[in-house]
Amino acid sequence: xxxxxxxxxxxxxxxxxxxxxxxxxxxxxxxxxxxxxxxxxxxxxxxxxxxxxxxxxxxxxxxxxxxxxxxxxxxxxxxxxxxxxxxxxxxxxxxxxxxxxxxxxxxxxxxxxxxxxxxxxxxxxxxxxxxxxxxxxxxxxxxxxxxxxxxxxxxxxxxxxxxxxxxxxxxxxxxxxxxxxxxxxxxxxxxxxxxxxxxxxxxxxxxxxxxxxxxxxxxxxxxxxxxxxxxxxxxxxxxxxxxxxxxxxxxxxxxxxxxxxxxxxxxxxxxxxxxxxxxxxxxxxxxxxxxxxxxxxxxxxxxxxxxxxxxxxxxxxxxxxxxxxxxxxxxxxxxxxxxxxxxxxxxxxxxxxxxxxxxxxxxxxxxxxxxxxxxxxxxxxxxxxxxxxxxxxxxxxxxxxxxxxxxxxxxxxxxxxxxxxxxxxxxxxxxxxxxxxxxxxxxxxxxxxxxxxxxxxxxxxxxxxxxxxxxxxxxxxx
Amino acid sequence: xxxxxxxxxxxxxxxxxxxxxxxxxxxxxxxxxxxxxxxxxxxxxxxxxxxxxxxxxxxxxxxxxxxxxxxxxxxxxxxxxxxxxxxxxxxxxxxxxxxxxxxxxxxxxxxxxxxxxxxxxxxxxxxxxxxxxxxxxxxxxxxxxxxxxxxxxxxxxxxxxxxxxxxxxxxxxxxxxxxxxxxxxxxxxxxxxxxxxxxxxxxxxxxxxxxxxxxxxxxxxxxxxxxxxxxxxxxxxxxxxxxxxxxxxxxxxxxxxxxxxxxxxxxxxxxxxxxxxxxxxxxxxxxxxxxxxxxxxxxxxxxxxxxxxxxxxxxxxxxxxxxxxxxxxxxxxxxxxxxxxxxxxxxxxxxxxxxxxxxxxxxxxxxxxxxxx
Numbered sequence: 001x002x003x004x005x006x007x008x009x010x011x012x013x014x015x016x017x018x019x020x021x022x023x024x025x026x027x028x029x030x031x032x033x034x035x036x037x038x039x040x041x042x043x044x045x046x047x048x049x050x051x052x053x054x055x056x057x058x059x060x061x062x063x064x065x066x067x068x069x070x071x072x073x074x075x076x077x078x079x080x081x082x083x084x085x086x087x088x089x090x091x092x093x094x095x096x097x098x099x100x101x102x103x104x105x106x107x108x109x110x111x112x113x114x115x116x117x118x119x120x121x122x123x124x125x126x127x128x129x130x131x132x133x134x135x136x137x138x139x140x141x142x143x144x145x146x147x148x149x150x151x152x153x154x155x156x157x158x159x160x161x162x163x164x165x166x167x168x169x170x171x172x173x174x175x176x177x178x179x180x181x182x183x184x185x186x187x188x189x190x191x192x193x194x195x196x197x198x199x200x201x202x203x204x205x206x207x208x209x210x211x212x213x214x215x216x217x218x219x220x221x222x223x224x225x226x227x228x229x230x231x232x233x234x235x236x237x238x239x240x241x242x243x244x245x246x247x248x249x250x251x252x253x254x255x256x257x258x259x260x261x262x263x264x265x266x267x268x269x270x271x272x273x274x275x276x277x278x279x280x281x282x283x284x285x286x287x288x289x290x291x292x293x294x295x296x297x298x299x300x301x302x303x304x305x306x307x308x309x310x311x312x313x314x315x316x317x318x319x320x321x322x323x324x325x326x327x328x329x330x331x332x333x334x335x336x337x338x339x340x341x342x343x344x345x346x347x348x349x350x351x352x353x354x355x356x357x358x359x360x361x362x363x364x365x366x367x368x369x370x371x372x373x374x375x376x377x378x379x380x381x382x383x384x385x386x387x388x389x390x391x392x393x394x395x396x397x398x399x400x401x402x403x404x405x406x407x408x409x410x411x412x413x414x415x416x417x418x419x420x421x422x423x424x425x426x427x428x429x430x431x432x433x434x435x436x437x438x439x440x441x442x443x444x445x446x447x448x449x450x451x452x453x454x455x456x457x458x459x460x461x462x463x464x465x466x467x468x469x470x471x472x473x474x475x476x477x478x
Numbered sequence: 479x480x481x482x483x484x485x486x487x488x489x490x491x492x493x494x495x496x497x498x499x500x501x502x503x504x505x506x507x508x509x510x511x512x513x514x515x516x517x518x519x520x521x522x523x524x525x526x527x528x529x530x531x532x533x534x535x536x537x538x539x540x541x542x543x544x545x546x547x548x549x550x551x552x553x554x555x556x557x558x559x560x561x562x563x564x565x566x567x568x569x570x571x572x573x574x575x576x577x578x579x580x581x582x583x584x585x586x587x588x589x590x591x592x593x594x595x596x597x598x599x600x601x602x603x604x605x606x607x608x609x610x611x612x613x614x615x616x617x618x619x620x621x622x623x624x625x626x627x628x629x630x631x632x633x634x635x636x637x638x639x640x641x642x643x644x645x646x647x648x649x650x651x652x653x654x655x656x657x658x659x660x661x662x663x664x665x666x667x668x669x670x671x672x673x674x675x676x677x678x679x680x681x682x683x684x685x686x687x688x689x690x691x692x693x694x695x696x697x698x699x700x701x702x703x704x705x706x707x708x709x710x711x712x713x714x715x716x717x718x719x720x721x722x723x724x725x726x727x728x729x730x731x732x733x734x735x736x737x738x739x740x741x742x743x744x745x746x747x748x749x750x751x752x753x754x755x756x757x758x759x760x761x762x763x764x765x766x767x768x769x770x771x772x773x774x775x776x777x778x779x780x781x782x783x784x785x786x787x788x789x790x791x792x793x794x795x796x797x798x799x800x801x802x803x804x805x806x807x808x809x810x811x812x813x814x815x816x817x818x819x820x821x822x823x824x825x826x827x828x829x830x831x832x833x834x835x836x837x838x839x840x841x842x843x844x845x846x847x848x849x850x851x
Contacts, residue, residue: 114674114827115759115782137680159623170621173598181725188827195782196584198822199850200639200802200832203631204597209702225680250530254555254651254703310731351619356531385621386535423621431624438624439614446613446839447626453834455735465625 069185082154088428159208277331350414493610503579540578563589586636602646608840759804
């Protein structure tokens with residue numbers, strides 16, 4: 001993966017930039033020691049690392065504004081960082097950039113149950129947003145699997161999803177407003193506790209812009225009352241086609257499960273060896289979860305089970321208790337860990353039209369044989385968001401490159417059948433150079449024009465999202 | 479009036495345009511300052527191009543009548559989640575609303591409070607920018623974070639950034655049945671409190687509105703499978719008992735008719751005066767109504783959406799001072815907007831960004847220029 005050559009003029013001005021930052025911020029908020037900046041050299045895409053020029057950890061919007069104003073004046077690129085859980089390299093620094101971490105900004109600013117929103121500083125973790133409203137039986141719906149660690153700032157930047165978005169939507173559908181600092185230090189408020197901000201939908205534009213338009217310091221989030229209960233059912237089938245058809249039939253029947261998770265045989269086997277959840281050794285497995293009162297759950301499950309039975313399942317497992325429900329989810333929740341036991345893995349997240357599921361799984365199987373790398377599939381079937389896990393050996397020379405090449409083929413396949421490169425992880429650096437597969441040059445030009453308006457000098461997270469070649473003339477860092 | 483029959487034709491027309499264009503769909507929602515220029519309608523670009531009920535997705539040409547899209551969905555027991563309102567009665571217009579027009583104005587209805595706005599269901603767009611270039615963003619899958627979300631940007635941009643040629647939606651199953659709970663004669667503050675109690679319950683209220691009287695009526699809607707609707711209306715009846723007697727409207731057709739009238743703001747149809755649409759946090763709804771002394775108000779979205787008819791020239795935004803939110807002058811009393819901006823003015827930095835975006839997407843300034851200004 002190519003990254004821009006660091007700007008030598010900036011590197012030579014390091015002490016001046018750091019001095020200005022230290023003047024503006026408390027002493028402990030600026031990190032420039034080489035041993036310490038190493039902590040910010042990568043995010044969860046650990047194959048790529050580069051220590052930044054410096055890292056700053058502001059405590060509030062005013063400090064963020066001061067940092068950005070200085071960097072703007074100095075012409076120094078800024079890479080915003082939430083908790084660093086990006087699988088796409090969204091927070092990967094360059095040697096000439098300042099990492100702006102929001103980790104110290106984690107306060108709850110306001111909770112309003114009557115109007116059903118919470119306002120938090122953006123460094124607060126996803127799960128602790130729900131935690132803050134739990135005592136009133138409310139929750140924040142988007143639930144990326146990294147929710148214990150990931151920050152709202154990163155969720156907004158990547159428009160994160162989760163397992164339950166079939167019913168509740170993704171971050172953009174649950175974000176009511178942001179306080180954001182532009183690259184020149186200007187603080188803006190977009191949206192708020194009211195719905196649908198006036199004028200152009202800048203809130204919708206900011207969400208998912210991967211930290212390239214501004215640094216979000218506060219977010220107003222929609223909170224919901226928890227359902228009375230939830231219960232999963234497990235169903236196993238002897239072919240991916242049949243399982244895919246079953247998903248489609250459940251959706252067509254008018255039932256809207258809160259989650260439909262799909263695992264294929266390689267993933268089931270790996271999971272069984274690791275977590276021993278007692279999953280049947282079948283070709284495909286679905287976990288379907290519904291919510292509501294006990295009677296509502298019964299009603300929905302009876303419809304779902306009736307549909308499942310029409311597809312000759314190898315096994316149907318209902319849950320009669322909390323313990324049994326936990327057991328049904330155990331394997332699914334351990335799937336990534338189980339695959340990680342076998343080898344290193346790369347996790348993709350392309351989305352496909354649900355109807356293309358059998359074809360895409362067959363093609364992934366063929367690619368697996370062609371490249372000689374194992375693949376397990378576990379994903380959100382209701383919305384077509386795939387998660388192929390490609391196993392490789394990071395210590396084996398050439399294996400990472402082979403894995404990346406195969407990943408690229410899978411993502412091209414997703415686009416070819418009418419889907420997209422990434423459903424919830426974001427583009428970052430990982431899929432940056434594949435953007436040409438999904439978008440024509442003029443489509444990318446239109447998106448880059450948006451960045452021109454928000455950040456004319458292209459200093460915010462500049463080497464991400466767009467193919468380096470496409471953004472080369474705009475980036476200030478070279 | 480120019481009425482291209484295809485996206486390619488549309489692109490050619492825009493590229494060749496020598497002056498301003500007045501872009502329209504069905505022309506049923508004349509919101510915004512009227513502009514001058516050559517009329518361009520997408521109404522000849524019609525048809526549902528893809529519909530996969532099992533994937534909950536539908537794609538249609540921008541000029542497709544909304545009714546055609548809704549009929550296709552109804553045929554498979556599905557619907558647009560955001561319940562787009564029909565502006566014809568309120569605006570005194572005729573014609574056929576188009577799906578592109580719904581997107582351009584980001585039109586939603588009562589279910590917005592639960593299922594999101596038009597922009598939340600919109601998953602893909604194709605459009606022609608002010609230079610005549612065909613652009614696309616998003617697609618036909620419901621989870622997509624590939625690049626910037628220009629899909630949201632196009633929703634509610636009223637044709638000022640580009641002319642929509644095709645739109646894609648995530649749809650949802652239509653509910654098997656529905657019921658409405660009615661509370662009579664509540665004050666606006668009590669009504670909003672009751673609606674908040676319902677919306678903050680686990681019983682999935684999909685509509686919460688307050689209609690002026692006398693006697694005023696406060697409505698809460700529950701949708702879903704029959705047994706579930708019965709269970710939830712029962713629970714809500716208990717929950718709302720402290721606000722007075724709860725009438726249970728179980729007849730599906732009557733309930734649907736009632737919500738159509740809320741959706742289309744029927745209580746204010748034909749009322750004289752300036753018609754405003756105000757969006758605030760629900761608990762600020764009562765304060766807004768109180769400050770519009772004597773004006774008839776319809777509250778939707780649990781109190782957060784306030785429709786009011788006020789005497790011509792009333793300074794509604796001035797009256798809202800200190801209450802966060804925004805107000806849109808949907809229809810002026812005497813057919814002229816005067817000096818009042820139709821859309822809520824944005825603070826300087828955001829206004830500069832919006833202007834910058836318009837300049838980039840429409841460098842010649844020919845697409846509905848000034849309509850949102």
